[in-house]
Amino acid sequence: MRNFDFYSPTRVFFGKGRHEQIGEIIKEYGFRKILLHYGGGSIKRTGLYDVVTKALKNSGIDYVELGGVRPNPVLSLVKKGIELCREEKIELVLAVGGGSVIDSAKLIAVGTMNDCDPWLIVTKEVTPKAALPVGTILTLSATGSETSSSAVITNEELKLKRGYGSDFNRPLFSILNPELTFTVPPYQTACGIVDIMMHTLERYMTQKGEVDITDRIAEAVLKSTIRAGRIVMENPYDYDARATIMWAGSISHNDLTGAGRDYFMITHQLQHEISGMFEIVAHGAGRAVVFPAWLKYTYKQNLSRVCQYAVRVWNCEMDFENPEKTALSGIEETEKYFKSLGMPLTLGELGIGEESIKEMAAKCTNYGTRLLPGFMRYEEKELEEIYRLCL
Ligand code: NZQ
Numbered sequence: 001m002r003n004f005d006f007y008s009p010t011r012v013f014f015g016k017g018r019h020e021q022i023g024e025i026i027k028e029y030g031f032r033k034i035l036l037h038y039g040g041g042s043i044k045r046t047g048l049y050d051v052v053t054k055a056l057k058n059s060g061i062d063y064v065e066l067g068g069v070r071p072n073p074v075l076s077l078v079k080k081g082i083e084l085c086r087e088e089k090i091e092l093v094l095a096v097g098g099g100s101v102i103d104s105a106k107l108i109a110v111g112t113m114n115d116c117d118p119w120l121i122v123t124k125e126v127t128p129k130a131a132l133p134v135g136t137i138l139t140l141s142a143t144g145s146e147t148s149s150s151a152v153i154t155n156e157e158l159k160l161k162r163g164y165g166s167d168f169n170r171p172l173f174s175i176l177n178p179e180l181t182f183t184v185p186p187y188q189t190a191c192g193i194v195d196i197m198m199h200t201l202e203r204y205m206t207q208k209g210e211v212d213i214t215d216r217i218a219e220a221v222l223k224s225t226i227r228a229g230r231i232v233m234e235n236p237y238d239y240d241a242r243a244t245i246m247w248a249g250s251i252s253h254n255d256l257t258g259a260g261r262d263y264f265m266i267t268h269q270l271q272h273e274i275s276g277m278f279e280i281v282a283h284g285a286g287r288a289v290v291f292p293a294w295l296k297y298t299y300k301q302n303l304s305r306v307c308q309y310a311v312r313v314w315n316c317e318m319d320f321e322n323p324e325k326t327a328l329s330g331i332e333e334t335e336k337y338f339k340s341l342g343m344p345l346t347l348g349e350l351g352i353g354e355e356s357i358k359e360m361a362a363k364c365t366n367y368g369t370r371l372l373p374g375f376m377r378y379e380e381k382e383l384e385e386i387y388r389l390c391l
């Protein structure tokens with residue numbers, strides 16, 4: 001087991017009706033003026049906006065609004081949010097929505113307190129020194145941004161989607177009411193399930209040997225997410241299944257499932273280049289395409305780990321004479337499951353062809369300036385081959 005720091009300071013308010021307490025919660029922390037940040041309108045359609053604004057008013061919390069965050073959130077809106085926070089002397093940014101809204105809120109909160117172009121924070125050229133606190137009301141289980149230290153933003157001018165990590169990104173509190181996810185459409189629900197599995201697998205599919213407790217936690221998260229995923233695709237109003245997925249999302253990316261292991265971001269990066277160039281592609285859908293291809297390309301580099309995954313997560317039989325067969329059956333089960341959720345498995349299904357591969361691979365390596373780790377270290381040529389396996 002590797003040495004590790006575990007820091008997950010976000011206070012989680014979980015369960016039915018918890019979002020109605022938003023006014024009291026903010027008041028208890030002592031904040032008086034907040035930025036209410038949200039997306040393209042789902043919170044208005046579901047009635048959540050009315051509940052939240054009423055609760056804020058009842059508790060005497062003054063708020064300024066900034067809606068319009070789009071999936072794969074953009075830098076220009078972040079800059080607008082920063083100006084607003086400075087002008088209005090905002091004390092806390094409240095994100096009401098999915099990962100895109102939360103990430104946009106995180107960079108607004110950090111950007112407000114650091115006098116620089118916020119893109120320099122994303123590209124890690126400037127290390128942030130302070131941030132406004134962020135609170136969240138989560139409406140979509142997927143990214144784990146409600147407890148994670150990361151934020152992912154697209155620079156529309158450069159057509160680059162990049163993530164950065166900082167403990168300033170950890171929300172102060174997150175309200176998780178599974179009922180708020182009942183209205184998430186099936187495709188988006190499926191994207192979320194894939195993303196949760198990926199956060200767990202990016203830590204699981206690493207080189208470090210014996211970390212039994214972390215492996216078992218990760219396998220439990222995977223197995224219960226897979227099971228609950230099947231249930232919500234049949235019945236989107238199943239509270240316990242939605243609750244399982246919501247909690248799995250939060251613990252899959254707060255570093256618990258990686259304690260003592262490495263964290264290989266390779267499939268994340270392969271997907272970020274897809275959504276960076278083709279903003280229409282949902283994060284989870286891109287992940288469903290690249291993960292099985294990456295594993296097919298690379299499983300021989302760590303055969304025992306992929307076999308462990310196949311046997312413990314998918315109940316595949318261990319073939320001691322032919323372990324490759326076991327590993328491949330685990331990959332096949334993963335693909336079958338993604339397909340059953342309605343996820344794409346090829347770039348073609350996302351409308352992307354061979355002509356984009358060279359550019360995506362070059363961007364993955366920041367134009368040849370870095371190697372991506374993950375079972376082996378990948379250069380541009382290998383990344384192109386992985387993308388080609390996705391065609
Ligand atoms: O914008 P609105 O109108 O709210 O609609 C959203 C959006 O269209 C809709 N939606 C959200 N909650 C809903 C709902 N529709 C009906 N009912 C509800 N309750 O769903 C659509 C997608 O929302 P979005 O926030 O984009 O999805 P997600 O949560 O998957 O976030 C994706 C973004 O997070 C980043 C991704 O790269 C992507 O940009 N990630 C952030 C991470 C982090 N900060 O730790 C890690 C993740 O792996 C990921 O990279």
Ligand code: ZN
Pocket residue numbers: 143195268283
């Ligand atoms: Zn992700």
